[in-house]
Amino acid sequence: MRSPLHQGGVEIDKEWLGKWREYFLAHYDEARVGDKVAEAAEFTRQYINEGLVSVSGGKDSMAMLHIITSRVKRNIHVFHWDHGPYLIPREVEQEILENLFKVAPYAYIHIWKYRYGWSEKARTEWRPWYSEFFKTLEELTRRLRARYHLLGVRADESSRREARGRVVERRSWIEVHPIYHFTWRDIWAYIFKHNVPVPRVYYAYAKLLGWDRVRLVTFFDREFEKYGSTTLDSILMWRHRNLETSRETRLQATTPRTKERGFQQQ
Amino acid sequence: MENLEVVFHLSSPVSLGFPWVFFDSLLAHVMLREELGEKYYSLPTKIPVKEIPKPPVKYYHDVPVASVSIFEPQGPLQVFGYFKRGDFPFPRGRISRGSGFFKDFYLKAVYIPAQRARFYCTGELSEVKRLVSKVPALGKDRNIGFGFVKLVEVKETPFEYGLVRDGLAMRPIPVKYLKYYEDSAYLAYKPPYWARESVELCAVPFTRVELR
Numbered sequence: 001m002r003s004p005l006h007q008g009g010v011e012i013d014k015e016w017l018g019k020w021r022e023y024f025l026a027h028y029d030e031a032r033v034g035d036k037v038a039e040a041a042e043f044t045r046q047y048i049n050e051g052l053v054s055v056s057g058g059k060d061s062m063a064m065l066h067i068i069t070s071r072v073k074r075n076i077h078v079f080h081w082d083h084g085p086y087l088i089p090r091e092v093e094q095e096i097l098e099n100l101f102k103v104a105p106y107a108y109i110h111i112w113k114y115r116y117g118w119s120e121k122a123r124t125e126w127r128p129w130y131s132e133f134f135k136t137l138e139e140l141t142r143r144l145r146a147r148y149h150l151l152g153v154r155a156d157e158s159s160r161r162e163a164r165g166r167v168v169e170r171r172s173w174i175e176v177h178p179i180y181h182f183t184w185r186d187i188w189a190y191i192f193k194h195n196v197p198v199p200r201v202y203y204a205y206a207k208l209l210g211w212d213r214v215r216l217v218t219f220f221d222r223e224f225e226k227y228g229s230t231t232l233d234s235i236l237m238w239r240h241r242n243l244e245t246s247r248e249t250r251l252q253a254t255t256p257r258t259k260e261r262g263f264q265q266q
Numbered sequence: 267m268e269n270l271e272v273v274f275h276l277s278s279p280v281s282l283g284f285p286w287v288f289f290d291s292l293l294a295h296v297m298l299r300e301e302l303g304e305k306y307y308s309l310p311t312k313i314p315v316k317e318i319p320k321p322p323v324k325y326y327h328d329v330p331v332a333s334v335s336i337f338e339p340q341g342p343l344q345v346f347g348y349f350k351r352g353d354f355p356f357p358r359g360r361i362s363r364g365s366g367f368f369k370d371f372y373l374k375a376v377y378i379p380a381q382r383a384r385f386y387c388t389g390e391l392s393e394v395k396r397l398v399s400k401v402p403a404l405g406k407d408r409n410i411g412f413g414f415v416k417l418v419e420v421k422e423t424p425f426e427y428g429l430v431r432d433g434l435a436m437r438p439i440p441v442k443y444l445k446y447y448e449d450s451a452y453l454a455y456k457p458p459y460w461a462r463e464s465v466e467l468c469a470v471p472f473t474r475v476e477l478r
Contacts, residue, residue: 208345208376228347228374231406234284235343235376242452242465 012203020211021192028189036186040064041071043166044150044178051148051176052077052141053107057096058216059198060152063187064179066103066196068150074106077144081133084117087218089240092199099197112136120243126223141173153177156184184212204236267324269426272385272398273419279344279377280405281412286334286471287404288437289385289428293321293332294457296397318457321397323389323428326477327443328456331428332387333436334471335404337380346375348410375407386427386436395420435475438468446476 028034044051044067053068055061055078068076080100082093100109114132116122122129141149149170154177155162168175179187188211191198199216206214209232217224219233220241234241272289280287297319299306309315324331349372352363361368383404387394398418405413429436438453447469454464469475 208343209374226369226371226373228372231283231374231376232345235282238285239451242454242462244452244467 012200013207016207017203020188024185024189024192027185028193031183031186031189033182033186033189033193036182037067037071037190040067040178040182044068044072044176047148047150047174047176048073048076050146051150052079052144052146053150054079054081054137055100055152056081056216057093057099057199058152059187059191059202059214060154060179060182062099062103062152062196062198063182063190064150064152065100066190066194067178069104069107070194074104076104076107077146078104078107078109079137079140080109080111081136082111082113082117083218084114084119084122085243086120086122087114087117087221089219089237091240092201092219095199099199102197110140112140123220124222126221138172147174148176149173150176150178152179154182154184154187155180156182201237205232208232208236267388268391269388269423269428270386270391270394271419271421271423271427272387272394273421274383274385274398274401274404274415275417275419276381276383276404276413277416278411278414279379280335280337280383281346281375281377281407283406286437287383288334288457288459289332289387290321290323290330291457291459292385292401292404293323293389293394293397294318296400297321300400314458314460321389321457322393323387324426326429329429329437329439329443330387330456331426332389333385333428333431334438336384337378338382338384339380341379344377344379346377348373348375375410375412377405377412386423386431388426388428391420391422430475430477433474433476434472435469437471439475439477440466440468442466443478444469444475445478446474448474 048068053065053076055065057080065078078100080096082088085093088096097111100107114122114129116125116128116132137149140146153161153164153175164175164177166177166180168177182190190196202214202216217229219237220230222230224230298315301319302309321330321332349370351370351372352368356368363370398420401415401418402408403413403415408414425431427436429439435447438455439447440455441447441450449470450467451470452465453468453470454461455466455468456464458464
């Protein structure tokens, strides 16, 4: 009567994962991923001193962060955006933060919070997200006097991203994509080769969707309904669909914007 | 009221939008469709229907004695992707593909390749029999062929299994009605299952519980 489904989704099939691990490790050597990594590190070197590394906690940004901290520079500025409990369950966010500190222990980690993420409306009204995110990024860029934003964008992801190019000039900063030439196989190969920590939800979703299609996006977000993401979330992350609507949670939703600025771990 | 076991024999896999299908909500759905007739298909979207008919089942406090679905055989989940992406001639002029008639989508249907869906409840045999005979398909995406019902069997059982069976919760039960529970989560435990008002801290289906 019971099945992994009833446990709440994030159940990892170790045998299945072991087989894929072998495949990706073979790919690392065959596709010369090491050369791509060296090239990405060399490319990043010219931008890192005036750069801010944006990390969502997903596989691409974690691989990028690992390449930078292990091969280029350790005491970098890292920006992470906390979407709030309604969009990213706290367990996943906790895991992301732990992974960040593991991969970049000497970095200056700036964690800023999304004001509406503590309200249920964040799942249906996604427009404020864009304005607030870019405002935050602009403010942080100004404070740190950063010129470059390093992002884990890959050409392989979509034709639109491919058309963006590796270095893009924006209004207030220059966007740099160190792992632009990596494919999804290269990313997973790098992650398995160097044991880069990524959220466990990846493995639950990858088993169902496939390694090429799995992405870490906000959960139960109506913005991604047209991709069927909400259906998947309701099945795999059903435990997080309803949150406790206690007085404390409601209060948090109405309190003014809170930020953890310039969090630094030495 | 009799203790019943309802088995739906399926001719196609069941697509799901949540790990379980609730039997009482299935009955309520049929009753509402009977009540509203053709109007059922043009329900208001801004003000959702909150007056949902009460299915003919027993209640333990306010919890319907009707189990969630048990799919047999229990196989792994699968995904079926289907899309609409400009595969028809567009009219001349500017059109929006982000919303409206020409909206593109790439949806995913998560399905279980099950052969049977079993439910338990305590209710009026004749009424339950009549209502389940009006269920042509189970689950989500029935319009594209998922969850077609081949045959329905309604049998009487010696004991009441709609709430608890062999110490396992057969549906979400609020923890306030329990003496002991193994696992809990915020779940809807009474119809309408989509409403926030129905959500409470409940024992998770198929985990060990003891009623007060």
